[in-house]
Amino acid sequence: MDLSLRFKAHIVTLLVLVALLLAWQLAVGGRGSVVKMDPEYAKLMGANATQGKSAMPGPLEVGTKLWQLLSDPFYDRGPNDKGIGIQLAYSVARVSLGYLLAALVAIPLGFLIGMSPLMNRALDPFIQVLKPISPLAWMPLALYTIKDSSLSAIFVIFICSLWPMLINTAFGVSTVRKDWINVAKTLELSPGRTARSVILPAAAPTILTGMRISIGIAWLVIVAAEMLVGGTGIGYFVWNEWNNLSITNVINSILLIGLVGMILDQLMGRIQRAVSYAE
Amino acid sequence: MIGPAMQQSFISVQGLAKRFPDPTGKGETNVFRDVWFNVVEGEFFCVIGHSGCGKSTILNILAGLDTPSDGVIVANGKHVAGPSLDRAVIFQGHALMPWMTARSNVELAVSSRHPDWTKAQIRDHAAKYLALVHLDQAMDKKPAQLSGGMRQRVGIARALAIEPKILLMDEPFSALDALTRGSLQDEVLDMRAKTSQTTFMITHDVDEAMLLADRILLMTNGPEARVAEIVENTLPKQRSRVDLHKHPNYYPLRNHLIEFLVTRSRELAGVGGAHLDVRNPIIVRPALGETTHALAPVGQEPSGQERKTDPRPSHTATA
Numbered sequence: 001m002d003l004s005l006r007f008k009a010h011i012v013t014l015l016v017l018v019a020l021l022l023a024w025q026l027a028v029g030g031r032g033s034v035v036k037m038d039p040e041y042a043k044l045m046g047a048n049a050t051q052g053k054s055a056m057p058g059p060l061e062v063g064t065k066l067w068q069l070l071s072d073p074f075y076d077r078g079p080n081d082k083g084i085g086i087q088l089a090y091s092v093a094r095v096s097l098g099y100l101l102a103a104l105v106a107i108p109l110g111f112l113i114g115m116s117p118l119m120n121r122a123l124d125p126f127i128q129v130l131k132p133i134s135p136l137a138w139m140p141l142a143l144y145t146i147k148d149s150s151l152s153a154i155f156v157i158f159i160c161s162l163w164p165m166l167i168n169t170a171f172g173v174s175t176v177r178k179d180w181i182n183v184a185k186t187l188e189l190s191p192g193r194t195a196r197s198v199i200l201p202a203a204a205p206t207i208l209t210g211m212r213i214s215i216g217i218a219w220l221v222i223v224a225a226e227m228l229v230g231g232t233g234i235g236y237f238v239w240n241e242w243n244n245l246s247i248t249n250v251i252n253s254i255l256l257i258g259l260v261g262m263i264l265d266q267l268m269g270r271i272q273r274a275v276s277y278a279e
Numbered sequence: 280m281i282g283p284a285m286q287q288s289f290i291s292v293q294g295l296a297k298r299f300p301d302p303t304g305k306g307e308t309n310v311f312r313d314v315w316f317n318v319v320e321g322e323f324f325c326v327i328g329h330s331g332c333g334k335s336t337i338l339n340i341l342a343g344l345d346t347p348s349d350g351v352i353v354a355n356g357k358h359v360a361g362p363s364l365d366r367a368v369i370f371q372g373h374a375l376m377p378w379m380t381a382r383s384n385v386e387l388a389v390s391s392r393h394p395d396w397t398k399a400q401i402r403d404h405a406a407k408y409l410a411l412v413h414l415d416q417a418m419d420k421k422p423a424q425l426s427g428g429m430r431q432r433v434g435i436a437r438a439l440a441i442e443p444k445i446l447l448m449d450e451p452f453s454a455l456d457a458l459t460r461g462s463l464q465d466e467v468l469d470m471r472a473k474t475s476q477t478t479f480m481i482t483h484d485v486d487e488a489m490l491l492a493d494r495i496l497l498m499t500n501g502p503e504a505r506v507a508e509i510v511e512n513t514l515p516k517q518r519s520r521v522d523l524h525k526h527p528n529y530y531p532l533r534n535h536l537i538e539f540l541v542t543r544s545r546e547l548a549g550v551g552g553a554h555l556d557v558r559n560p561i562i563v564r565p566a567l568g569e570t571t572h573a574l575a576p577v578g579q580e581p582s583g584q585e586r587k588t589d590p591r592p593s594h595t596a597t598a
Contacts, residue, residue, distance in 0.1 A: 179374035182344050185362040187391045187441070197387060201378045277378040278423035 021059045028056045057248040065248045066255070080240065082232070084253070088260055090232040094150070094225075095218045095264075098157025102214065106162050107207065110169025111195065114203070120170065127166065135160035135221050139228055149229035156225045161214040168210025172203030204275035212268040219261045234260075288317035289477055290324075290341070290445065294350035297336050310336060311504035313557040314350070316496055318445075321475045325488045327536065328498030329544060334481045335371075338449050341479060342368045355444050364392055367443035369451045373430040375422040381433045382418040385409055385440050392441040408440040409433070412466055428459035432466065439470065448480040452487065461520055464490055468518065485536045489529075490518055496560075497539050500548040507547050508561040510535065527567040535565035 057065075073085025113120045135156045142152035176199050184194040226235025234257055241249035296312035310333035318324040326334045339345035341352055343362035352359040354366065375384050385405035393401065409418045412432040422430050431451060438446055452460040464487060470476065471491070482488050488495050495510040513528040523529060547555065 177374075179370055179372055180376060182342075182362075182368070182370070183374050183376075185344060186342055186364075186366070186368045187388050188362060188364050189387075189391055193391075198376065201376070204378075275378075277421070279377045 025058050025060070028058045055247065057251065062248050062251050066252045069249075069252055079231070082237075084234075084237070084256065087232060087234045087237040088256060091222050091226060091234040092260065092264075094154050094233065095157055095215070095222050098154040099161045099215060099218050101154075102158045102161035103165060103211065105158075106165035106210075107169050110166045110207070111173050111199070113166070113170040114173025115199075120174070127163070131163045131167075135217075136224055136228065139225065143229075149231060153222065153225040153229050153233070157218045157222060160221045161218045164213040164217065165207070165210040168213070169203065169207045172206025172210075173199055175206075176202040201275070201277075205272065205277070208268065208272040208275055212265065212272055215264050215268050216261070219257075219264055223257060288353075289320040289322075289355060290318035290479065291353040292316050292337070292341075292350070293353070295337065295340065295347050295352065296349035297333055297340070297345075298348040308502045309348075309504075310501050311498070312349070314506055315558045316506060316509065316560065318477065318479060320477055323471060323478045323480070323491055323493045324496070325480045325482060325492035325494070326496045326498065327482060327485065327488055327540065328504065329500050329540065330483070332498040332501040332504035332544075334498060335449055338368075338447055338479065338481050341445075342366055342447050344368075364441050365444040367438035367441050367446055369431075369434050369438045369446065369448045371450045371453060373422065373427075373434040375430055375433055375437075377422050380419050380421055381409060381414060381425065381429075381436075382406070384422075384433055385437045388437045388441050405436075405440055408436040411439065411470070412436045426459070427455050428463060431455060431463060435463075435466065435470075439474075439476070444477065446476050446478040448478065450481050450483065453482070453484070460487075465520065467491055472517075483540075485533060485540065488536065489514065489532060490520060490523060495536065497536075497544065499552050499555075500544050503549055505547075505552055505555055505557050506560045507539070507544065507552065507555060508563050511562060511564045513564050513566045528565065531565040531567055535563065 069084045073083040073088075075081075075083040076086060113123055138156055138159050139152060142155045143149065146152050146155060180198050180202055181194070184198045189197065222233065223235035223238065226233035227239045230236050230239075234253060238250055238253045238257075241253065292314055295314040297310045298307040298312075299310060300307055310331075314337065326337065328334045336345055340347050341354070341359060343359055343366065359366075375381070376387070379387065382402075382405055385408060386401050389401045389404050390396065393404075396404070406415070406418065409415060412435050414429060414432050414436065417425060417429060422433070425433070431454075434451070452463050455463065468491065471478070478491075480488075480491065489512065492512055494512065497507045497510060498504050499507050510532070513532055514523065514526050
């Protein structure tokens with residue numbers, strides 16, 4: 001039963017994909033009338049205008065280009081011509097670095113806030129005000145203080161990954177079942193041991209939920225951040241290809257951004273499953 | 280006469296009270312007050328009372344997890360000021376760590392008791408206590424994979440594995456079905472026969488108290504709950520669930536406890552219990568030959584003395 005359901009789902013997925021590609025192909029195919037115009041003017045306008053063909057590339061064109069991009073992903077021919085693999089690697093590296101720094105700050109701080117009602121109340125106003133700020137709003141400040149565009153992008157990732165991890169860690173730690181804390185107390189576990197063997201594993205599923213949200217947000221933000229700071233990264237690549245008017249490459253980048261985002265999310269999902277427990 | 284509690288007290292509860300602010304915020308309400316009693320070494324001591332009389336709070340104070348508003352507890356010659364490995368708790372919900380196997384749950388306790396032990400020593404010790412509660416086959420399962428009774432067995436193994444001076448049980452079997460509860464009570468009887476572990480148990484189950492306890496402390500209803508009397512278990516020490524009810528003292532004891540819970544715990548609450556001598560509670564030994572109704576109306580006897588319901592000398596009644 002289960003297998004057949006999965007099989008059916010695969011079939012439907014495939015049908016939807018084919019339908020979408022077909023619709024795309026039909027939508028961009030040349031159906032418009034050929035405009036009669038001065039040959040000189042037609043030359044200027046290019047084939048798109050004269051043959052009634054859309055500037056939007058079709059799926060075949062995009063697929064061919066994608067194949068080209070993926071068959072040589074790591075070439076490097078100067079600052080404005082790098083393989084898609086290199087660009088993605090830059091973005092993933094920035095996200096990883098900013099994200100790790102955020103985890104290093106958010107998890108201990110979340111522990112503190114979760115365990116101390118005093119700190120919870122004292123720091124709550126800061127979190128409430130800082131949390132809703134768009135991470136990109138920090139960018140000018142980061143550029144001015146750090147004076148390095150690449151580091152500024154990492155800072156923006158740091159700041160946007162911080163809040164979900166911080167809030168979830170604090171929540172997870174503060175809602176650890178009283179019984180387990182009491183067991184730790186009656187066993188005279190040291191505070192460090194209690195934190196490691198009781199509170200951390202008990203709060204781990206909640207903490208990982210926060211980390212999963214954070215990695216999602218970080219991947220959303222890196223594209224925008226790289227569009228601003230430029231130089232390298234998939235966000236820069238998208239904007240550069242827009243300036244080059246290569247819609248084909250823009251579409252391919254969108255596709256790859258989605259794929260990498262999915263992989264990052266699945267990775268966190270896997271860790272989340274590993275630390276979750278049934279009560 | 281001096282009761283056994285006076286001879287050599289292992290746990291001494293002195294003038295304990297717990298207050299909470301009123302919901303109105305004006306005054307304070309005593310959940311219980313003036314609670315005095317002693318537990319003797321090797322004894323199985325049980326507290327019965329309706330919910331709201333603060334019996335769980337007394338256990339938590341004894342465990343060091345709660346603090347009294349007034350009074351002190353001395354356990355094993357030391358003032359109880361916090362949790363200790365000398366006092367192990369079996370919690371009402373099993374309170375096992377769900378991310379650990381049964382074995383690791385017990386090992387956590389053992390390693391805390393014996394920080395100097397090797398991994399193998401800890402492992403062997405934990406396995407020994409899991410075998411004691413007949414869990415040798417299921418030690419590597421996580422709590423979610425165990426039945427309710429098995430989880431509580433792990434809880435018992437964890438408490439016993441640290442070899443505490445005092446075992447505290449907070450309605451340990453109340454969440455289990457009757458059959459499982461019975462088999463776990465047998466387990467506790469078995470454990471008692473082997474170790475004569477000093478045990479303090481909270482329950483609201485009269486049959487459980489009769490089966491397990493040596494002495495039963497009865498509390499009046501809360502708020503302002505107080506110690507009403509101490510009932511000595513007049514059933515022979517070697518008890519089994521199967522033929523307990525055949526003993527002639529079974530019904531006198533049971534009726535006395537039930538009557539207390541149904542009517543007297545309420546009558547003695549508040550001003551009705553003003554005459555109670557809380558420092559030297561009446562000691563009752565319900566046995567065949569006297570109905571519990573023959574007990575003199577409360578307050579007519581000089582306090583501090585025993586009320587016998589059995590004409591025989593007390594030492595035979597308690598034998």
